[in-house]
Amino acid sequence: xxxxxxxxxxxxxxxxxxxxxxxxxxxxxxxxxxxxxxxxxxxxxxxxxxxxxxxxxxxxxxxxxxxxxxxxxxxxxxxxxxxxxxxxxxxxxxxxxxxxxxxxxxxxxxxxxxxxxxxxxxxxxxxxxxxxxxxxxxxxxxxxxxxxxxxxxxxxxxxxxxxxxxxxxxxxxxxxxxxxxxxxxx
Amino acid sequence: xxxxxxxxxxxxxxxxxxxxxxxxxxxxxxxxxxxxxxxxxxxxxxxxxxxxxxxxxxxxxxxxxxxxxxxxxxxxxxxxxxxxxxxxxxxxxxxxxxxxxxxxxxxxxxxxxxxxxxxxxxxxxxxxxxxxxxxxxxxxxxxxxxxxxxxxxxxxxxxxxxxxxxxxxxxxxxxxxxxxxxxxxxxxxxxxxxxxxxxxxxxxxxxxxxxxxxxxxxxxxxxxxxxxxxxxxxxxxxxxxxxxxxxxxxxxxxxxxxxxxxxxxxxxxxxxxxxxxxxxxxxxxxxxxxxxxxxxxxxxxxxxxxxxxxxxxxxxxxxxxxxxxxxxxxxxxxxxxxxxxxxxxxxxxxxxxxxxxxxxxxxxxxxxxxxxxxxxxxxxxxxxxxxxxxxxxxxxxxxxxxxxxxxxx
Numbered sequence: 001x002x003x004x005x006x007x008x009x010x011x012x013x014x015x016x017x018x019x020x021x022x023x024x025x026x027x028x029x030x031x032x033x034x035x036x037x038x039x040x041x042x043x044x045x046x047x048x049x050x051x052x053x054x055x056x057x058x059x060x061x062x063x064x065x066x067x068x069x070x071x072x073x074x075x076x077x078x079x080x081x082x083x084x085x086x087x088x089x090x091x092x093x094x095x096x097x098x099x100x101x102x103x104x105x106x107x108x109x110x111x112x113x114x115x116x117x118x119x120x121x122x123x124x125x126x127x128x129x130x131x132x133x134x135x136x137x138x139x140x141x142x143x144x145x146x147x148x149x150x151x152x153x154x155x156x157x158x159x160x161x162x163x164x165x166x167x168x169x170x171x172x173x174x175x176x177x178x179x180x181x182x183x184x185x186x
Numbered sequence: 187x188x189x190x191x192x193x194x195x196x197x198x199x200x201x202x203x204x205x206x207x208x209x210x211x212x213x214x215x216x217x218x219x220x221x222x223x224x225x226x227x228x229x230x231x232x233x234x235x236x237x238x239x240x241x242x243x244x245x246x247x248x249x250x251x252x253x254x255x256x257x258x259x260x261x262x263x264x265x266x267x268x269x270x271x272x273x274x275x276x277x278x279x280x281x282x283x284x285x286x287x288x289x290x291x292x293x294x295x296x297x298x299x300x301x302x303x304x305x306x307x308x309x310x311x312x313x314x315x316x317x318x319x320x321x322x323x324x325x326x327x328x329x330x331x332x333x334x335x336x337x338x339x340x341x342x343x344x345x346x347x348x349x350x351x352x353x354x355x356x357x358x359x360x361x362x363x364x365x366x367x368x369x370x371x372x373x374x375x376x377x378x379x380x381x382x383x384x385x386x387x388x389x390x391x392x393x394x395x396x397x398x399x400x401x402x403x404x405x406x407x408x409x410x411x412x413x414x415x416x417x418x419x420x421x422x423x424x425x426x427x428x429x430x431x432x433x434x435x436x437x438x439x440x441x442x443x444x445x446x447x448x449x450x451x452x453x454x455x456x457x458x459x460x461x462x463x464x465x466x467x468x469x470x471x472x473x474x475x476x477x478x479x480x481x482x483x484x485x486x487x488x489x490x491x492x493x494x495x496x497x498x499x500x501x502x503x504x505x506x507x508x509x510x511x512x513x514x515x516x517x518x519x520x521x522x523x524x525x526x527x528x529x530x531x532x533x534x535x536x537x538x539x540x541x542x543x544x545x546x547x548x549x550x551x552x553x554x555x556x557x558x559x560x561x562x563x564x565x566x567x568x569x570x571x572x573x574x575x576x577x578x579x580x581x582x583x584x585x586x587x588x589x590x591x592x593x594x595x
Contacts, residue, residue, distance in 0.1 A: 071505075072505065080529075081528075081529045084505055084506075084528070085502070088499075088501045088502055088505070091501050092499075092501050095501075107499050107500060107501060110499060110535070110536070111499065111501065111502070113535075114502075114534060114535065117535070118528065118529070118532050121530065121532045122529055122530055122532065125530055125531065126530070127529050127530040127549055127551055130530055130531065130549070131549075132548075132561075133523060133531075133546045133547060133548040133549075133561055133562070134531055134546065134547050135543070135544075135545070135546050135547070136541045136542065136543050136544075136545050136546070136547060137543055139531060139533060139541070139547050140538075142531075143535075143538075
């Protein structure tokens with residue numbers, strides 16, 4: 001994935017990261033409605049920069065600090081579940097906007113995927129009904145089943161479409177449209 | 187403990203000298219005592235333990251071993267604590283010296299293995315296995331870089347833990363060990379069985395004796411940790427290795443001679459050190475295999491937690507804690523359990539290449555370390571970062587400490 005991302009322009013990579021983070025942002029806002037506004041405005045600001053192609057007069061330090069404060073940095077709230085990786089996806093997308101590296105973009109995509117996958121995993125194996133320990137083989141089998149769920153398949157399809165469009169030369173505005181249009185309602 | 191004799195005319199015993207209760211016939215019926223020997227039975231007044239007193243040593247029929255080491259130690263390095271070469275059906279040892287030495291009243295006298303004529307043919311006990319080992323060693327020549335500097339760049343000495351961790355981090359590396367059942371196995375096979383190393387099987391060729399008198403008919407560099415033998419030979423000058431070899435110099439000589447065949451370097455130097463060490467007596471730092479396993483396991487748990495934590499994505503590492511614990515399962519087999527502080531048993535994709543099939547995953551849900559402890563009652567639990575506040579509370583309530591640090595409140 002990273003070599004493919006390396007071939008893209010900076011703005012395409014940032015847009016890709018932002019589209020993924022936007023897609024999974026409902027996971028975060030549902031669990032943390034109070035902080036959701038901060039994160040949404042962060043993503044909006046990032047989109048503005050990417051669409052404009054300039055970050056003049058943008059105080060990244062302040063934005064970064066506010067965003068980091070909005071996303072819980074600990075699993076002290078166990079029920080947070082997919083909200084945490086969804087928040088991470090936004091932070092990674094912010095990183096990818098500030099510094100558009102393949103690694104930052106990949107991390108944003110990965111965090112977004114994690115949010116979707118974890119949500120599906122927890123639906124299939126609710127912690128309150130899934131007691132005891134399992135071996136790694138069983139974990140692998142579970143993850144395989146999770147990959148076959150509609151939610152994960154749909155996200156993967158979205159991702160494939162997104163990357164295909166970016167590689168075909170689609171600009172940030174079109175990418176944003178794809179992400180917004182497919183934004184998860186969960 | 188008080189000593190008392192008992193009438194033994196009607197007693198019946200199994201092969202190792204355990205009394206057969208309420209039986210009318212048996213292997214040794216009509217004999218004076220076990221195997222017809224004039225040994226006294228000794229034990230505490232409440233009869234909770236039964237031992238047999240030979241003229242020179244005390245014998246425990248439950249373990250089939252003497253409690254004292256071989257009085258003629260050195261002349262017969264393969265006997266040590268064993269009774270009758272571990273084959274009391276065929277052999278006897280009426281004096282507790284070494285079987286076959288004394289005039290025997292047994293149906294068949296015990297045979298003592300003749301002195302080794304050549305160290306390059308250590309035992310002859312398992313020629314087929316020996317050939318396997320030689321083949322394996324030969325196959326390693328020129329194929330794999332086993333130089334210490336390659337394995338551990340910048341390090342002047344390494345120890346057993348380094349090797350264990352190296353094996354963990356490089357599952358593709360072929361190493362040979364002993365599963366303590368006399369079978370030659372690879373590290374992967376050992377670990378898939380949950381075996382994480384047994385401390386007392388010291389280095390040896392086919393047929394060697396561990397510190398407890400258990401006989402092993404296999405090849406192993408140093409069985410407390412599965413090690414690539416050629417690599418170890420090159421690293422043999424490390425103090426740690428020599429220290430271990432002091433406990434089984436004969437076996438070490440056998441092994442090194444074997445390695446000589448394979449063309450391992452530095453052998454003259456190593457052999458010299460082993461020879462000098464052969465008379466050394468040194469108190470053993472652990473009192474049981476379990477003690478050693480726990481010490482090793484705690485280090486392994488810490489290492490596993492750190493490796494998993496380091497594999498988390500940059501942004502995730504600040505919010506997710508990976509934990510690992512070392513525990514004994516219901517069969518007493520040592521294992522590693524892991525958990526993430528994320529809900530349920532969900533583990534991040536990025537960590538999958540770092541997981542091993544023999545590990546178990548417990549639900550962490552917010553406090554991986556504490557949940558691991560409650561799930562497995564681990565002997566040593568570690569977290570990839572300082573413990574979170576809920577963890578601290580849970581651990582404090584359980585009176586447990588963890589190996590990693592604690593977050594500032």
